[in-house]
Amino acid sequence: MWFIATATFLAMHAVPGDPLMNEKATTAEIRENLARKYGLDRPLAEQYVIYLSNMIQGDFGISFTQQNRRVNDIIKDHFPVSAALGILAITFAALGGILWGAITALYRNQLPDIIIMFLVILGISVPSFVFAALGQLLLVNLNQWFGTSILPVAGWGTFSHMLMPSLVLGLGTMALLTRLMRSSMLEVVNEDFIKTAKAKGLSPQRIFFKHQLRNAILPVVTVLGPQIAAITTGGFVVELVFAIPGLGRYFVQAVQQLDYTVIMGTTVFYGAFLVLMVILVDIIYGFIDPRVRLK
């Protein structure tokens, strides 16, 4: 965590420009006053120490661009939105990934497999803003076709606002998980214990659900941790297109505006979140696979 904070701090200050610059130039006095207000006039090393000590106490400071808002409040107000979106997206991605992956393994090299794998390639290679724009267009056409508003085209507030954005957000991960699930299932199918189960006379359904699926899911679960973090933090495009007040937008805008405090706050927060997710996944692993229980 300290490493993330330090690396970000150095990278931020290495970039030319600063948060106080604007299209219309300011006099030297005004610049000095602004700099003094935000502590930007102190030497870099001193700024770093001040920043770290505040951070340890949980205070990320005040945003440069939204001058009346504390970074803590920004994170507090907007992260839950990104989290809700992310959780729904991951749910779609996980359910979809497991389902499609299982189907392709079952119908290996037949039509369903070919179709799904083609869609998977699309899902992995097509950038998210294309899906977001297409998704929104689909909603507009849907509403026009029905003559009334079935699903909202953008915005935030109700469950129906979350449907399309989280679907779009989860698509890339869903494709990834499908592929993973597919190869994992195909490996498991050839394992000895499956042959044993068949020899024992267990029904195909029981073999599929109790033995094959449960074992094949492991690689998917491993990847799920970092994927949750990636989805929750990578929602910028979806948030922009669907007008969702999430943290992703603030993060990207902060980088563009060189809003030091917001950049540091959100980066450190995301870092902590990622670490947390990875730990969580390790714990869940222990429940799914008894062979990996923590001693």
Added chain:
Amino acid sequence: MNFFKSLAIALLLFSGAIEAQSVDATRQVVKIALAQEPPQLNSMKATDQVSIFVLGHVMEGLTRYDRRGNLAPGVAERWALSSTAAKFWLRKDAKWSNGDPVTAHDFVFSWRNAVDPKTASEYAFILYPVKNAEAINQGNLPVTDLGIRAVDDHTLEVTLERPTGYFMKLTAFVTTFPVQERFYRSVEASYAADAGQMLYNGPFKITDWVHSASLKMQKNQTYWNRQTIQLNGIDADYITADTRARLNLFIDDEIAYTQLDGETYKDALKNQFRIRPFATGSVYFLEYNYRPGRITGNLKLRQAIQAAFDPDEFVNKVLQTPGNLPGASLFPSWIKGVSKTFREEFPAKVLRPDLERAKRLLAEAKAELGVEQIPPLVLLVSDSPTATKQAEYTQGMLKTKLNLDIKIDVQTFKQRLAKMTEGDFDIVGAGWGPDFDDIMTFGDLFASWNLNNRGRYNNPEYDRLVRVAMNSSDPATRMEAMAGIQTLVHDDAIILPMYEQGVIYIQHPKIKGLRRTVIGSDPDFTHARIVP
């Protein structure tokens, strides 16, 4: 088919009522989208368009603009002007949203605060015509020395530093809006951070503000002129910078107004919406670097580029959205002159491409500089789609016509600003929008003392003409000085004007009375209404 319709109805019920009506004639409420979350609703510090849009609706200064765009009484009922002083009589029924009357002391407080160096307001310079404002802002005098005084609760006196013909125009500007000191001190650090952390004296007030999600304004029942306000609410239910998302919201009848760009323009045409053009008032030009050692300091080179450029071709073939005008002058066509527009009274020299002359001038430039070939020039631009188009066109045009090499340097916002300030460019794609409704806002741009003169152009004659216009309140004298500047801009090829920006937008046909303006709060919903 039935399954889908039932699914749709189920979703509808599940999610609660979704209203898809951007205008409500019964309730007189209009729904819009904001391009970004307003970063600063403290009127003494706000600089960006979105914040000024909101503030222009929920607060009011001494004067305001009426339906026709003329200066009209605001908090001030009447006023008397002399060459270096102004006296305002405030109306007794102007009230804040908490019931307190708006007093002269509120103006004294906000003006002092705006020029206070501790506030570090980026628009403090707008008050420089007021006596001692500049000295105070530079930390040389206490704020109490500012030339503004509350004679009593409803009478305000302003003393000017020098005769300033456009002073009245400033009294409608956001930085001069009043702020009640008592309220401000009670919330200080979080003033204007939320809807409840501000007092409103305008036609509307903010009733609900969910950061980055929505901002709702309702008619202010304590506004002195509430009888003339027909709208009951302006709901900004969506906040996104994506123009396509806003177009989709418009098609879905969720918002009643949105601006279009090159991409969304074609889709709007397909949907057969009525496209309306509007000149934003900004001019875009190529600015040269005049620092020592820069090749662009050579006059013949700049004149060669000027002679090669075809503004009509650029606007019609490259920009391709309607509403843009070919660049001809530093001063845009809407700026007022003495009685008509400035450009009608003092027409700019027409820029017609003359390739022969351009080549001749280039040869002379090379001779003067003592080079066989002009080295590649760096053209710095922002990363917006229009700016990159502009850069690519310029590069291609100069290469084909004059065999000049241009290297395009695309930079994001802050990095471009940093390079401009450092002087790390040969040519920069720049633009300028008006701060107030007077020719001076463009005229002083290349004065040697102007910090926005990023190329560091320095010409004593230019400076002299600016001072003449600054120190006189006679319109004819001022306009003639500005005409001199216009000629200088052309003859000395100080900049290369490329275009005057126009935007295109669509609005719901049931909205009437929506005012577009180049200065201040735009678009202005104050006198808008929704017809049934």
